[in-house]
Amino acid sequence: MTSAAEVAAPYGNGASGAPAGRKVRVHHLREMKERGEPWPMLTAYDMYTAELFDEAGIPVLLVGDSASNNVYGYDTSLPVTVDELIPLVRGVTRSVKRALVVADLPFGSYQVSVEQAVATAVRFMKEGRAHAVKLEGGEHFAPHVKAITAAGIPVMAHIGFTPQSEHQLGGYRVQGRDDAFDQVVADAHAVQEAGAFAVVLEMVTAEVAKQITHDLVIPTVGIGAGPDTDAQVLVWQDMMGLRRGKGPRFVKRYADLAGVMTSAAQQFAAEVRGHRFPGPEHTFH
Numbered sequence: 237m238t239s240a241a242e243v244a245a246p247y248g249n250g251a252s253g254a255p256a257g258r259k260v261r262v263h264h265l266r267e268m269k270e271r272g273e274p275w276p277m278l279t280a281y282d283m284y285t286a287e288l289f290d291e292a293g294i295p296v297l298l299v300g301d302s303a304s305n306n307v308y309g310y311d312t313s314l315p316v317t318v319d320e321l322i323p324l325v326r327g328v329t330r331s332v333k334r335a336l337v338v339a340d341l342p343f344g345s346y347q348v349s350v351e352q353a354v355a356t357a358v359r360f361m362k363e364g365r366a367h368a369v370k371l372e373g374g375e376h377f378a379p380h381v382k383a384i385t386a387a388g389i390p391v392m393a394h395i396g397f398t399p400q401s402e403h404q405l406g407g408y409r410v411q412g413r414d415d416a417f418d419q420v421v422a423d424a425h426a427v428q429e430a431g432a433f434a435v436v437l438e439m440v441t442a443e444v445a446k447q448i449t450h451d452l453v454i455p456t457v458g459i460g461a462g463p464d465t466d467a468q469v470l471v472w473q474d475m476m477g478l479r480r481g482k483g484p485r486f487v488k489r490y491a492d493l494a495g496v497m498t499s500a501a502q503q504f505a506a507e508v509r510g511h512r513f514p515g516p517e518h519t520f521h
């Protein structure tokens with residue numbers, strides 16, 4: 237038995253929701269919702285980010301298909317492949333002690349059929365050693381969520397603005413306004429009913445996010461969904477200021493890594509050019 241105090245015990249610099257020093261499981265996320273404790277989620281695509289965010293007390297790390305435009309240099313989420321993502325997932329899962337690692341299924345790897353969805357999810361679990369998978373879609377993807385869950389794989393759903401459908405949705409646009417309100421609510425209910433353990437709400441109005449968060453027993457994870465979701469997620473290069481440019485309005489910058497890294501690179505360059513690096517302490521005889 238774990239005591240309530242143990243369950244609430246913090247680790248690292250933040251509360252994980254899991255018992256101190258133990259792995260975060262999907263049921264801990266639902267328990268945090270029940271206790272009214274919002275939890276953070278960040279993307280991670282490699283060893284050092286995974287290690288640092290895990291130790292900082294981030295309970296859930298997402299290896300997003302956003303690696304497409306944040307690691308591989310494509311302009312959107314669409315081009316990245318399963319074969320490109322699996323090695324990143326493996327690097328992240330190898331590097332965490334406690335965090336739950338969710339692998340995002342990329343465009344084209346689950347939409348073809350329910351069978352394809354299960355097969356792709358199995359690859360991410362077996363080859364990537366992920367702890368859960370995520371896919372974009374609501375009502376239409378409830379059968380996929382159900383079949384992957386039936387295979388023993390926890391599924392996080394993602395509704396509202398779904399970047400893999402940007403061409404159908406008409407670009408990066410807020411969802412859930414006016415007539416679309418009921419559709420987003422119906423999608424949320426459908427994925428919960430199908431067995432999803434959590435649902436990402438991306439770029440929906442705060443009003444629809446609040447309603448869904450109240451309706452569902454599973455946690456909602458907001459990105460551009462206002463203050464009332466059970467959890468919040470951001471792409472780490474956005475919130476740490478590594479990615480330059482304006483970016484989405486829902487991002488808050490907590491650091492200026494682009495500035496830090498540019499000046500370190502410039503200083504290194506200047507010292508090499510000026511014969512000041514390496515010094516005696518860096519030199520073998």
Ligand SMILES: Nc1nc(=O)c2c([nH]1)NC[C@@H]1CN(c3ccc(C(=O)N[C@@H](CCC(=O)O)C(=O)O)cc3)CN21
Nearest residue numbers: 302305306313399408409410471474479483484485486
């Ligand atoms: N670096 C990065 N951050 C993200 O949040 C992110 C990715 N990449 N890649 C995958 C998706 C795509 N996402 C995006 C990308 C752009 C906007 C954007 O430009 N939004 C504008 C317009 C919103 C509107 O008013 O309709 C904004 O100002 O927020 C939003 C979400 C979220 N995801």
Ligand SMILES: CC(C)C(=O)C(=O)O
Nearest residue numbers: 279300301302340436
């Ligand atoms: C923005 C999050 C939710 C995502 O799906 C990704 O990073 O790919």
Ligand SMILES: [Mg+2]
Nearest residue numbers: 300301302340
């Ligand atoms: Mg994604």
